[in-house]
Amino acid sequence: MPGGIFHISGPIKVVIGACALIGTYMVQDYYFTYTADAYVSADVVLVAPEISGFVTEVPVDRNKQIGAGQLLMQIDPEPFALSVQEARADEAKALANLRTAEAEVQVAEAAITAAVAKVSNFAAKQQRFEELTDNGFVTQQRLDNITLSLEEANAETDGARDTLRAATHQVEVMRSNYDAMRAATALAQYNLRKSSLLSPVDGVVSEYTVNPGNYVLEGIPQLALITNRNWRIVANIVERHAARLKPGQTVWFQVSSDPYRIHKGTVRSIGRGISRSITDPRVLPYIPLTTDWIRLSQRFPVEIDMGELLEDHKPMHGGDARIFLVH
Template sequence: MLAFLRDRLFGRHPGLTVIAAVALLFLLYQAVTAFVAYTWDAFVLSNVVAVSPEVEGRIATIAVNRNQTVRAGDLLAEIDPRPFRIAVEKATAAVELAQANALDADDEVQVARDRLQGASARQADTRLQQQRIAAIVGSGSVSQQDLDNADRNLDVANAAVASAGAAVAAAVRTVSVRQAAVKVAQAELALAQWNLSRTRLVAPVDGAVSPFLIRAGDYIKVGDPLLAIVTNTGWRVVANMKEQYVATIRPGQTVYVRLASDPWTIHTGTVRSVARGVERPETQFGVLPSVSVDPDWVRLQRRFPVEISLGDLPQRRRLFDGADASVLMFIDPTQSAAGEIRPQTREEAGGPSPASAAPGGTP
């Protein structure tokens, strides 16, 4: 029968043979891709920590080499500490001066209180003398002028007591001001000491120093990137999968990974997470959906990042951040969602909660 079809049908119509072969290959491709997902649009990724100075100055020394392995706390570079040491000495002197002024203010309070005590004693004597003169002014032993003088002296004594009391209050307020000045000076000293400590840039994590361009003698400002450290944690593969597969990829699913840095070995991994969205060029944060007109005849599928854990592979093999990789996984067409996804609560969706939406705050 097959020989008959070959001789009678395909032998007389070679074009039909080509069409049938193409159709067969297409059907075979569709059958394979329905159960197998493969992409070479994947790469190795690690946690990269950028190191930037918290103070500005001129780089005095670079203590590491490119691609050197470091541990957390190792010295990477040092900014010239001399201006910061001078600032610490100046702040220390300011603290000592503020403390001396505070002690002087304490002494002034004591002096003012002694003056108040003396004025109060003179006031008591003057009041007693005025009372005695007032008691005998009618007997003819003292004159009215003597009583007037006694009244005037008592008024002067009262005013002296009031002035001495005000001086005590002012001295107490001066103490508070001087004590606040001490705290300000101490804070400035702490800041100067902190700035001095930040002239030493140390590795925040274990890892390898990436290639850098900074050199000793360069002037660097706060926040300028100095170098980066490729950490020893967080190694993963990010595979950009076609959108026809993302709905059926499940977290925890086994995948097969080929690394460009280790091309003759197939490694196994597990799906860590599947991205729920990607940015589109026409995305605008408006209230109405935007539908753009695409004049292209060929529409390529969108790709969604899928993160893949590598298990203990980072402990067994040297990995390189940014290296290419290929990923293959088997698809279960019966799956319709990437893992279990719980529905959003009203608070997560950005809407009011039932309690806040109901009158009086009750559901």
């Protein structure tokens, strides 16, 4: 140490430099979070027909704003209109059968009333003839005839009651059939209405490939609507940083559609679970661990509110974003 000057050898400089670099990295890794693995997102509604059929019209333009209730696609309504006519005819027939069965119940009830009246009449005669026979004013033969008529009237009453039970059961069957036909008519009318595919929300129509003449299948999405609600940034942040985030925390972000400005946002939510495999059920998000053969740390989706950006800028769903925050 000549001249009082402390001399640091080359190897020590290397060690000090390495320690400084490691310390700098650890400090920035602990206090700062940055990622370019982020994108702009909004709610997207996939629109699928509820019926199958041939498309006759697609009266909307790609990438244009539309309103809720606007016609997106028309499926040939003729087969469904014919189904409505057929269902209405079946319903009318079922109603006629029900009315006939109800009339048969009324006939059976009238027959019971008449039979009961006969029973009462012959029972009264039998009682009177028994007294007259005991006094010798009426022969036994006439009494026997009255007794036989009373038995026949009782049998007729029992038969009328059986007929009423059968007629009542038939009414129940016919009413069930009529209810089924009414439901079939309602379903046919519903399907006819659904031949006009209407927009469920306000939004922008994305690119689509369906055209007039195509045959579309029930439940298969044909168009997508990018809604005007719930705009946000989804940032995939490494686990050690995501675990320290809190809702409401300030975030600075940049979007590629507005690359020369930095905007202020806030953490909305932090994902608490992901799928470890793309083959797992996709209820949980799947975030790939490799990019260009590099194995990355596990990342979790963090949703970020976009703040005042939405007041003067129209973001693009799926566009790139970058976020930065200080812990």
